[in-house]
Amino acid sequence: MSLDRRSFLQGLGAGAFAALAGCTTSAGARPAPVPAFGRVEPEAFWRSVRAQYRLRTDPIYLNTGGVGPIAQPVLDEVTSTTLRLQEHAEHEHEPSFSRSRATVAAFLGITPDELCFTRNATEGNSIIAAGLDLRPGDEVIFESHAHPGGSFPWGNQVKQRGIKVLVFEPDHDSAEGNLARIRELVSPRTKVIQVSHATCTTGLIFPAREIAEFARERDIWFHIDGAQTVGMIPVDLQAIGCDSYAFCGHKWLGGPHETGGLFIRRDRLDAVATTGTGAYSGEWPDFAEPIRLFAAASRHEYGTRNAAQVLGLAEAVRFQEHVGKERIAARGRELAEMLLAAFADIDGITILTPRPAAMRGSMTTIRHARAGGGQLSGYLAEKHGLRCRMVSEQGLEALRISTHLFNSPAECERIIAAVRASVRDL
Numbered sequence: 001m002s003l004d005r006r007s008f009l010q011g012l013g014a015g016a017f018a019a020l021a022g023c024t025t026s027a028g029a030r031p032a033p034v035p036a037f038g039r040v041e042p043e044a045f046w047r048s049v050r051a052q053y054r055l056r057t058d059p060i061y062l063n064t065g066g067v068g069p070i071a072q073p074v075l076d077e078v079t080s081t082t083l084r085l086q087e088h089a090e091h092e093h094e095p096s097f098s099r100s101r102a103t104v105a106a107f108l109g110i111t112p113d114e115l116c117f118t119r120n121a122t123e124g125n126s127i128i129a130a131g132l133d134l135r136p137g138d139e140v141i142f143e144s145h146a147h148p149g150g151s152f153p154w155g156n157q158v159k160q161r162g163i164k165v166l167v168f169e170p171d172h173d174s175a176e177g178n179l180a181r182i183r184e185l186v187s188p189r190t191k192v193i194q195v196s197h198a199t200c201t202t203g204l205i206f207p208a209r210e211i212a213e214f215a216r217e218r219d220i221w222f223h224i225d226g227a228q229t230v231g232m233i234p235v236d237l238q239a240i241g242c243d244s245y246a247f248c249g250h251k252w253l254g255g256p257h258e259t260g261g262l263f264i265r266r267d268r269l270d271a272v273a274t275t276g277t278g279a280y281s282g283e284w285p286d287f288a289e290p291i292r293l294f295a296a297a298s299r300h301e302y303g304t305r306n307a308a309q310v311l312g313l314a315e316a317v318r319f320q321e322h323v324g325k326e327r328i329a330a331r332g333r334e335l336a337e338m339l340l341a342a343f344a345d346i347d348g349i350t351i352l353t354p355r356p357a358a359m360r361g362s363m364t365t366i367r368h369a370r371a372g373g374g375q376l377s378g379y380l381a382e383k384h385g386l387r388c389r390m391v392s393e394q395g396l397e398a399l400r401i402s403t404h405l406f407n408s409p410a411e412c413e414r415i416i417a418a419v420r421a422s423v424r425d426l
């Protein structure tokens with residue numbers, strides 16, 4: 001090992017050293033690769049998926065809607081790239097970004113020139129909010145359950161450009177109901193409709209394709225905040241037909257922290273003005289002429305970036321493809337359905353997640369008759385070793401449980417028993 005590399009690793013501390021060296025710390029032996037589905041019985045397959053994560057078994061991790069863990073192949077990609085780049089102090093932006101762009105774009109059913117790499121979903125939402133041509137009094141519609149990463153970018157435009165926001169209460173019983181609530185708010189001043197593809201509160205999935213059609217007929221921009229959906233359910237952006245879609249890598253996709261992307265439909269590219277530009281956004285050979293931005297969504301990228309993270313994001317996509325994105329969605333849903341079925345029979349627990357199957361995925365939100373969300377989540381963590389997330393937004397006082405590919409039916413049994421105990425104890 002060269003001196004430079006050794007001191008670089010020492011500077012990172014022992015835990016990081018172990019990770020970068022590709023050996024394991026808390027998770028024990030290095031996992032065998034996940035076999036092709038069908039080579040072993042299904043639960044053995046899912047155990048081999050689980051073995052890819054360094055997650056401790058205590059507490060049981062049920063907060064992928066907050067941030068998701070990354071699997072061993074992703075960790076390997078990030079750490080080996082980090083080490084390799086340090087050997088010659090290059091950032092390798094160009095080859096890494098183009099290769100990753102092709103992989104991630106194919107995963108979403110779009111072309112590489114429609115994808116910009118961002119640092120998180122909020123950044124993608126912000127590029128759209130700040131970049132569209134909006135005038136004072138122009139109206140933007142979104143749901144009241146929007147995460148701050150989805151609502152603040154518009155609040156900022158209220159402050160900066162005097163636009164108006166109109167919010168609707170999500171209808172948890174009917175997809176058509178949601179379309180009707182949006183329709184009621186549309187006026188000649190409506191310029192944008194935005195929804196969370198899945199809300200961060202109750203996991204409600206909006207009818208994205210139908211809203212896209214509705215918006216297109218009225219020439220209204222349709223932007224989707226997909227922070228909670230990419231990696232949880234298969235997302236085909238071509239089929240949805242929205243104008244733009246922001247997502248992050250660090251939740252359901254299992255990508256490194258601070259990764260994400262923004263899709264802008266190719267024929268809508270010029271409708272989104274750049275709010276930040278620099279190297280990688282385009283060319284400016286003659287200062288007397290305007291900047292020539294690239295004819296691609298990557299015009300919104302600029303400056304030195306971390307290639308290891310973006311290559312890690314592409315590896316996360318490959319890992320999901322290997323496991324099977326439909327299979328991952330079905331697994332998360334099957335576990336969520338186990339919870340829903342049991343919670344429905346517990347007196348003192350109300351299910352807030354929509355009941356129609358098309359309106360939900362792998363998140364389950366419940367409310368306790370006597371305990372608020374914070375109290376319930378604290379109780380589940382302390383007494384039962386469950387890491388869930390309280391839902392305080394909109395005064396819901398609820399608890400959200402995310403079930404993803406590394407969770408198991410046995411863990412769901414523990415959650416059910418703990419929630420049952422909570423109605424006795426709290």
Ligand SMILES: Cc1ncc(COP(=O)(O)O)c(C=O)c1O
Nearest residue numbers: 120121122147149196200227248
């Ligand atoms: C619907 C929604 N939008 C945006 C965000 C913010 O995501 P990020 O931290 O990637 O910006 C979240 C995070 O929970 C979310 O649930």
